Amino acid sequence: MEFKEDEILQKRGKSTEIQSICSEASVFSMPNLPEELITEIMLRLPVKSLLQFRSVSKSWLSLISTSHFVKTHLLLSASNKDYIHHGVISKPSNTSRGVKDCSVSSLLYDSVPESFELDNPGKNPNAFPLLVGSVNGLICLAINLFYGFDCFIIWNPSIKKYKKLPYEEHIVPYFTFGFAYDEFEDDYKIVGIFPIYNYASLCRVEVKIYSLKSDSWKRVKNYKGAELLGDSAKFVNGKFHWLDKHWNIISMDLAGEKWEEVDQPCCFKGCGFLKLGVFESDLSVFCNYAWTHVDVWVMKEYGVKESWTKMFTVKSPEDSGGRIFYPIILMSNEGEILLKFGSRFVKYNPKDDSIRYLDVTKLAPCLEVQIYVKSLVCPFY
Incomplete structure (x- = not known):
């Protein structure tokens, strides 16, 4: 044959x-x-x-x-530029108990893309899952209950395998997280930032890291910065990245657990507010200007302030209604940008500066989204 x-x-x-x-x-x-x-x-x-x-x-x-097959399959799937092995997982609202999945190729190429409800392992009449992050096909969920935080779950929806992580008794109601794969230690890790308050005043910020390999938490003691904003961390160049309440970009090296402030252009300080993202493996920043437009900047050479480059300026639709653009999800082979505007998916074409709303079947307005690659990875049994 x-x-x-x-x-x-x-x-x-x-x-x-x-x-x-x-x-x-x-x-x-x-x-x-x-x-x-x-x-x-x-x-x-x-x-x-x-x-x-x-x-x-x-x-x-x-x-x-075999592990070799699983890793090679993951590499080929992740590098496929038609995104036929990728999905976008979304959490519809703060009060939603479920998560939805939509094929990336469907969003890019189908006239009427469709989403599907995922039978997530954290689904509970009293639970509200938060999307912490995605890496190598694994999704990390933080499960909130009406009366407070419950647990984390690391989950591969493609093979329907998951692990409920040990409960961390010191976790507080206000937190931000990051989820990543540590290549040096061949380990999946979650970092949690927990501000501790006393009568509405910030006393301290606790930082803890969970290791899937050791199945345990440990405390990181050297964070002395300001309180971080609530968005999940962006993982670039072996480091987690957050914004603090002063709009500074704060990084934590996963291997050395060291904190640094990432240099940024002065023009970032003049915009309304920032959003961090990852654009083609580079750290990116969305500078939102009073709901009129957003500038998309990318750090072309990590750690070099002069390498910050403005890639696009996307104008907000006239009927923006106070909605904002969120970081780029991906760029298609044709150069179109898939991103989220308010609670909806849109495609932006830099060639003619056009924006097209995507009406996804069975998808309620969504607050959080994560792109993931469908894989056979199963680091827990």
């Missing part, structure tokens, strides 16, 4: 075509294909198909279960 891989990979529907070829070959002629080719085909299949193909034979189960 002749398999023209390059031709298939050039098409947007390549995953479906490869899946069809793989299914047919498994029935008729797969035993005659070289093992290397079988592996190359499987590495480009979606997670849903791979979960089904684990039942075909012991050899396929063994192949799909």
Whole structure:
């Protein structure tokens, strides 16, 4: 059987075509294909198909279960520029108990994209999940109850596996978090920033880090800065990044647990307020100007103040109604920018400065969004 891989990979529907070829070959002629080719085909299949193909034979189960296969599949899926293996998970509102999922390729290419309710492990009549972050296909949720914080959950929605983290008794009602993968220690970590108040006055800020590998929390004692804003951290260049209440960018090195202030251009101080983001692996800042427009800046060379570059200026629609732009989710192959304006998804085209609202079926107005890649990663059992 002749398999023209390059031709298939050039098409947007390549995953479906490869899946069809793989299914047919498994029935008729797969035993005659070289093992290397079988592996190359499987590495480009979606997670849903791979979960089904684990039942075909012991050899396929063994192949799909190896750490090398899981890591290579993750790398190929994450680097696919058509985003066919990516999803956007969203939390509709502060009072919503569920989370929604929408395919990124659907948002980019379908005329009527559709979202789906995810059966998240933190769903509870009295619980309200918060999106902490996403890395390597894992979603971190902070579960709030009516009467206070309950727990964290690290969850891979693609394979329906999750871990409820040990309860941290000193967690307070007001907090901000970050979630990342520590490549040096091969470990997933959560950092939590907890301001401690006494009669409405800030007494101190406690910082704690959870390690999935050790399944435990520890305290970081060297933070002496101002209170941080409530947005989840942005992870760039091995560091978490937050904004403090003075609009300074504060970073914490995950490996050394050291704190620094990131230099920023003077023009940042003149805008209404800032939002941090990640644009094509670089730290980005959204400078919002009184609901009239937003400037998108990117730090091209990390740690170099002079490398801050203004990439776009996006004008707010005339009917903005006080809504603001949130950091870029991604850029498509065609150069269109997918981002959130207020509670809705929009596509911005820098070529003609146009904005198009995306009406997503079954999606209520959303407050929080996280992009994730669908993967086989399962660091907990």
